[in-house]
Amino acid sequence: MKVKREFYRSFKDLPSEEYLSPGSPLCAGCGGLTTLRQMHKVLGDNVVIVDAAGCMTLLAIYPFTPLRSSWLYTTMGSPSAGAQGLRDALDVLLAKHRMSADDNLQVLVLAGDGSTYGMGLSATSAAIHRGLDFWYLCYDNEAYGNTGFQLSEASPFGSATATSPQGTQQTKKNIFEIWRAHQPPYVATVSAHEPIDLAEKVRRAMTMTGPKLFLALAVCPTGWGFDPALSDEIARLAIETGVWPLKEAIAGQVRHTYIPRRLRPVREYLKLQRRFRHLFQPTLWGETLTYIQEQVNIYWQSVAKAEGAKQPTLA
Amino acid sequence: MVLRIRFHGRGGQGVKTASRIVGTAAFLVGYQVQDSPVYGAERRGAAVVAFTRFGEEAILERGVIEHPDLIVVGDETLLANPAAGVMVGQETATAIFLNAESAQPLVEQYALSPSTIAWDLTRRTQAIVGVASALSVGLAAATARLVGLIPEAQLLSAVRRELMELHLPEGAIAKNLDLASEVFNALPSLEFPLRDGQETPQKISSVLYEGLLRGSPSILNTGNAEQRQTGAWRLERPEVNFEQCTRCGLCFLQCPDGAITLDQNGYPIIDYDHCKGCMLCQTLCPVQAILSKQEVRSW
Ligand SMILES: Cc1ncc(C[n+]2csc(CCOP(=O)(O)OP(=O)(O)O)c2C)c(N)n1
Ligand code: SF4
Ligand code: SF4
Ligand code: SF4
Numbered sequence: 268m269k270v271k272r273e274f275y276r277s278f279k280d281l282p283s284e285e286y287l288s289p290g291s292p293l294c295a296g297c298g299g300l301t302t303l304r305q306m307h308k309v310l311g312d313n314v315v316i317v318d319a320a321g322c323m324t325l326l327a328i329y330p331f332t333p334l335r336s337s338w339l340y341t342t343m344g345s346p347s348a349g350a351q352g353l354r355d356a357l358d359v360l361l362a363k364h365r366m367s368a369d370d371n372l373q374v375l376v377l378a379g380d381g382s383t384y385g386m387g388l389s390a391t392s393a394a395i396h397r398g399l400d401f402w403y404l405c406y407d408n409e410a411y412g413n414t415g416f417q418l419s420e421a422s423p424f425g426s427a428t429a430t431s432p433q434g435t436q437q438t439k440k441n442i443f444e445i446w447r448a449h450q451p452p453y454v455a456t457v458s459a460h461e462p463i464d465l466a467e468k469v470r471r472a473m474t475m476t477g478p479k480l481f482l483a484l485a486v487c488p489t490g491w492g493f494d495p496a497l498s499d500e501i502a503r504l505a506i507e508t509g510v511w512p513l514k515e516a517i518a519g520q521v522r523h524t525y526i527p528r529r530l531r532p533v534r535e536y537l538k539l540q541r542r543f544r545h546l547f548q549p550t551l552w553g554e555t556l557t558y559i560q561e562q563v564n565i566y567w568q569s570v571a572k573a574e575g576a577k578q579p580t581l582a
Numbered sequence: 583m584v585l586r587i588r589f590h591g592r593g594g595q596g597v598k599t600a601s602r603i604v605g606t607a608a609f610l611v612g613y614q615v616q617d618s619p620v621y622g623a624e625r626r627g628a629a630v631v632a633f634t635r636f637g638e639e640a641i642l643e644r645g646v647i648e649h650p651d652l653i654v655v656g657d658e659t660l661l662a663n664p665a666a667g668v669m670v671g672q673e674t675a676t677a678i679f680l681n682a683e684s685a686q687p688l689v690e691q692y693a694l695s696p697s698t699i700a701w702d703l704t705r706r707t708q709a710i711v712g713v714a715s716a717l718s719v720g721l722a723a724a725t726a727r728l729v730g731l732i733p734e735a736q737l738l739s740a741v742r743r744e745l746m747e748l749h750l751p752e753g754a755i756a757k758n759l760d761l762a763s764e765v766f767n768a769l770p771s772l773e774f775p776l777r778d779g780q781e782t783p784q785k786i787s788s789v790l791y792e793g794l795l796r797g798s799p800s801i802l803n804t805g806n807a808e809q810r811q812t813g814a815w816r817l818e819r820p821e822v823n824f825e826q827c828t829r830c831g832l833c834f835l836q837c838p839d840g841a842i843t844l845d846q847n848g849y850p851i852i853d854y855d856h857c858k859g860c861m862l863c864q865t866l867c868p869v870q871a872i873l874s875k876q877e878v879r880s881w
Contacts, residue, residue, distance in 0.1 A: 289856035290807035296860035
C-alpha cells in the first residue's frame with residue numbers, strides 16, 4: 268500500500284536541477300550522498316547547510332566543494348545550535364532590510380547518526396523545543412562512518428562495528444519517536460530508493476514553519492561491507508523486509524507512506540552485509556536471526572493495528 | 583636492520599590488509615614488526631597508503647616511510663597522481679612492484695627505477711578469487727616473495743589469520759590461499775642491501791595560530807569539485823546500450839555522484855571524468871541496458 272501522491276506522480280515529474288556537482292571525495296556508492304542530492308533537488312537553490320562532523324564533512328574541503336548552496340561546518344554536538352545562529356542572523360538581516368526576501372535561505376542541518384542520536388541530540392532537542400524554523404537531514408549509516416565505523420546509538424542489534432566486532436547487544440535508539448515526542452510540525456523517514464516518496468515528503472513539509480526532521484537510511488558499502496554495486500538493492504531490501512519503514516508524522520499524527528503487502532525475510536537483507544556475516548557463519552545464529560525477525564513482525568503488527576491498515580503477510 | 587615496505591593502492595583494494603598480512607607473516611617468522619595504514623579522509627577508490635616495517639631489533643621508527651626499500655603499487659593509475667606520492671623516496675628503494683601487465687612502458691613514462699617488477703595481479707585475482715579488486719593477498723604474497731625473508735608457510739598462515747579476522751567465508755579463504763601460492767611461486771626473490779640503523783623521527787612541527795580568515799579558509803566558489811576527476815577511481819566502467827535503454831531515468835536518479843545526466847531525448851549520458859564506477863546503475867537498470875567493462879585493461 269502506497270499513500271496517494273500529491274505532487275509527483277512519476278520520476279519524470281521530479282525536479283531535474285542538480286545542486287551538487289560530481290567530484291566529491293565520498294565513497295563510490297554512498298547512499299548518504301544520493302539522499303542529499305535527491306533532497307536538495309526539491310529544496311531548491313536557497314539553502315545553507317549546517318554540517319556536523321562526519322563523512323559529509325568531506326564534501327567541502329578547501330579549496331573544493333560540490334555544492335551550489337552554502338555550507339557551514341560545525342562539531343558533532345552542535346549543528347542544531349549552528350542552525351539557530353544562522354536562522355537568527357538571516358532574520359535580523361531580513362528585518363533590517365539588508366537582505367531581500369528573495370535571497371532568504373532555508374537552513375538545513377546535515378548530520379550523521381553519531382551526531383543525531385548521540386552527541387548532537389541535546390542541542391537538537393532544544394532547537395525543536397524553541398520551534399526553530401529549520402530542516403534536519405540525518406543520513407543514518409548506523410555507525411560512526413568517518414572515523415572507521417565505530418558503534419553508534421543507531422547501530423542495529425547484532426551488527427558488527429569496529430568497536431563491537433562480535434555484534435552489538437544494544438538496540439537501535441528510536442530517534443523518530445524521540446523527535447516526535449517534541450511535537451514538531453513534521454517528522455519523516457525516507458530512503459533514496461524511493462525518490463518520489465522522499466520528494467513528496469519534502470514538498471509536504473515545505474509549507475510548514477518550524478522543525479522539519481528527516482531520517483534517511485543511508486546505505487554504506489564501506490561500513491556495512493557490501494559491493495557498492497548493491498547500494499540500491501540493499502536500500503530496496505531494507506524497505507521490503509520491513510527493516511526500514513517509510514512513514515511521516517504531521518503534527519504528531521503518524522502514518523506509514525508504504526505498507527508492504529508481504530514482508531520478505533530479514534535474512535535476505537542481513538546476509539548481503541559483512542556487518543552481519545557472523546550471524547551466518549561459521550555457525551548459524553538461528554535464535555538471534557529469529558529474534559531480529561520477530562522484532563520486525565511485532566512492529567508491523569502494531570502499525571496495522573494503529574493505522575487500521577491491512578497487516579503485511581509476515582515472514 | 584629494518585626493512586621498510588610502503589604499499590599504495592585505492593581504498594577498497596585491500597592495501598591495509600596487505601600490509602597487515604606481511605606484518606603478521608614476518609612476525610610468525612620471528613621478526614619484530616610494525617604495520618599501519620594512513621588514516622584520514624580515505625574512501626573507497628581514493629588513494630591509500632600503508633606501511634610495514636620489520637627487522638631483528640625493536641623498531642623505534644614511527645610514522646610514514648619516506649625511504650622505503652620496496653614500494654608496492656596495487657594500482658598503476660596512482661603513478662599519474664603526484665598527490666599519491668608513490669615515487670617519494672624511490673631513489674633509495676631497491677625495487678618497485680607494480681600490479682600491471684608490463685613494467686617497461688610505465689618505467690619509461692614515469693621515469694621509474696629500472697628494477698621495477700610488474701605482474702598482472704588483477705587478472706589472476708579475478709580468475710582465482712573472482713573479484714578483480716580484492717588485491718590484498720596478491721600484494722602481500724608478492725611482497726613476501728620479493729623481500730625473500732618470509733617463507734611460503736608463514737605467508738599462508740598469515741593470510742589465513744588475517745582473512746579469518748575479517749570473517750571471510752572458508753571458501754573465499756581457500757581461493758585466496760591458492761592465489762597467494764601462485765603469486766609467491768611466480769616471482770623471484772631479490773637481494774635487499776639492508777641499511778643499518780633507524781631513521782630519526784621527524785621533528786613534530788609546531789602548529790602556528792592563524793587568524794580566523796586564514797586559519798579556517800572559506801570556499802567562495804560553488805560546484806568546483808568538478809575539477810577533481812574522480813573517474814580515475816573506477817575499476818569497472820558502466821556503458822549504456824542505447825538500443826535497450828527505455829529512458830526510465832532510474833540510473834540518473836540513483837547515481838550518488840550525479841555523474842549521469844539526461845540528454846534532450848531523455849537518454850542517460852555518463853560523465854566518465856567523474857563516474858566512480860560503483861556500478862549500482864548497472865545493478866538497478868530494469869532492462870539490463872548498462873554493461874560493465876573492465877577498466878583496468880584500458881589504462
Ligand atoms: C565532539 C567530537 N568528538 C569526536 C569527533 C571526531 N569525529 C569526527 S567524525 C566522527 C564520526 C561521526 O559519526 P556520524 O555522526 O555517525 O557520521 P558519519 O561519520 O557516519 O557520517 C567523529 C567521532 C568530533 N568531530 N567531535
Ligand atoms: S563510509 Fe559510508 S557513509 Fe561514509 S562516505 Fe563512505 S559510503 Fe558514505
Ligand atoms: S536505468 Fe537503464 S533503462 Fe533506465 S534510463 Fe538508465 S540505462 Fe536506461
Ligand atoms: S557507476 Fe553508475 S551510478 Fe556509479 S558513479 Fe558511475 S554512473 Fe554513477
